[in-house]
Amino acid sequence: MTFPWAIKQLVSRAVPHQDNEKRKGPEKYPDWASYRLGIFICLNCSGTHRNLPEVSRVKSIRLDFWDDDLVEYMKCIGNNAAKAIYEKDVPIFYYRPKSSDCVVLKEQWIRAKYERREFTGDKSQPQIISNYGSHQGFLWKRGKENSQFLRRKFILSMDDYTLKYYNKEESKGPKAVIFVKDLNALFQPEKIRHNHGLQLTCLKDEHTRNIFVYHEEAKEIVHWYNAIRAVRFSYLKTAFPTATDLELLPWITRNYLKQGYMEKTGPMHREPFKKRWFVLDSQERRLLYFKCPLDATEKGSVFIGSKEHGYDVTNSLPKGARGNKWKCGITVVTPDRKFVFTCENERDLREWIEALNGVITRPMSPQDYTTEANVRRRR
Ligand SMILES: [Zn+2]
Structure with a gap:
């Protein structure tokens, strides 16, 4: 049994989330809610929330039963209040996914926000921002001449603004040194045929050089993406000292039109x-x-x-x-x-x-x- 008045109240509180301004009609107002977090979400995000039973519990606003207490609870939290808590401290370079973005970005954003509570500004949490300065690890890299993916070590450095990768022995020096100045990163799961497929591009002698990589773990590939964004942002700030952060944001990484x-x-x-x-x-x-x-x-x-x-x-x-x-x-x-x-x-x-x-x-x-x-x- 559902009470029409309660649903009406809930729907009126369901403010659009993420970048829903582009959507029209009913899609603009999320039909789902996490009654544990006190937030309203869209159908897509409800799937991810369902996988996080420790932190989130999902109900349909229209189809499920809502008792008065729960309606009251939803009324006193809502998306804006939740945002003030869970997005209190999002690093400026950190990518906030749009509804058109790939699954891994959206899913990891929800996990980072609610499951790992990375942006609550809680000092007992490991310092997120300092973790993004430099990063290294192994990625599966597609061969230039053949389609085989091979495990390669990558090192991203804030000190000299480079991304290097190594073929086998590190002692022989890097196979390539990519300057963060010319570096772009964009998720291309369909093209790469891997849900975590990331395309890196740079310029070499005025030509584009594409590098296709992935990591088995969703969290790790999204960390790579945001680490690259952190270093790019830092580089842009030194290259364009008079530009504001907001002016620099669109230049950190870009998708193809x-x-x-x-x-x-x-x-x-x-x-x-x-x-x-x-x-x-x-x-x-x-x-x-x-x-x-x-x-x-x-x-x-x-x-x-x-x-x-x-x-x-x-x-x-x-x-x-x-x-x-x-x-x-x-x-x-x-x-x-x-x-x-x-x-x-x-x-x-x-x-x-x-x-x-x-x-x-x-x-x-x-x-x-x-x-x-x-x-x-x-x-
Ligand atoms: Zn959503």
Whole structure:
């Protein structure tokens, strides 16, 4: 038995959590509650909470029975009060997942917050922030030439802002030294085909270098991610001393605006189309293409400037185009040349155009002019 008035009261207290502002309708108001923590949660998060019976107990707001005492309890806590306790002391660099993020990030956020109580500011807890300064350990790294994952030692250092990895014997020195300045980290579970798959990217001689890793333990791979963010944030603060923390936040790590297959032709637009894997790095203003999604280095890249500087994107295919399997054409106009791509379907086409327009309509920063010059020089 449920009392409609009680449910009404509960629903009115169910403030949106995480980044629900983008959602519409009923999704905006979580339908589930942890009656132990006194918080309202969405269906997705309720699954994780169910796995933490020691700290959280889940009920549906609409389907389960709520007695008066429990309703009162929910009323006097609620998400804002719980946030003040459990998110009292979240390090600024620490990644707060969005609803679109991968499972491992969302699940570990809930565990860090409620199960491990990492952000309550409780001094008896181990000092979380100092743990993030530097980090080392083993990760499974995908081979550059083959698809085999091998166990490799990685060392992240705040002292010289580097991430190093070693092939076998540490004494022989690192196989690679990656500068945190050029380092990005993003979870790519589907591409890597592992729930904890993390993509690391850096620049080597103006080319992108992709490194694909994972760790068996969810907690550990998310720790790596946040450790990289901590070191990146520290680096950015030294590199841009006048910028505020909030201004630096989006630059710590970044996700791709869009990625997927398109076909591409050559500069004459008469060359045979080839299927390539594209990623749009919005902050770097680069459209990179690879032969395969897990390639270590890109085959090429297109700088995406702004409208004022002669860049444009249209859904059109030049008349002479031929040999394309896919029919939905995109033309990217740059001051040097037009790039012609084709998409598999209309939806993909719309998404690419929207993503590219997102970059083109954004004004260029002084740093972008340097990137543009580098990309042009290389071609
Ligand atoms: Zn949720």
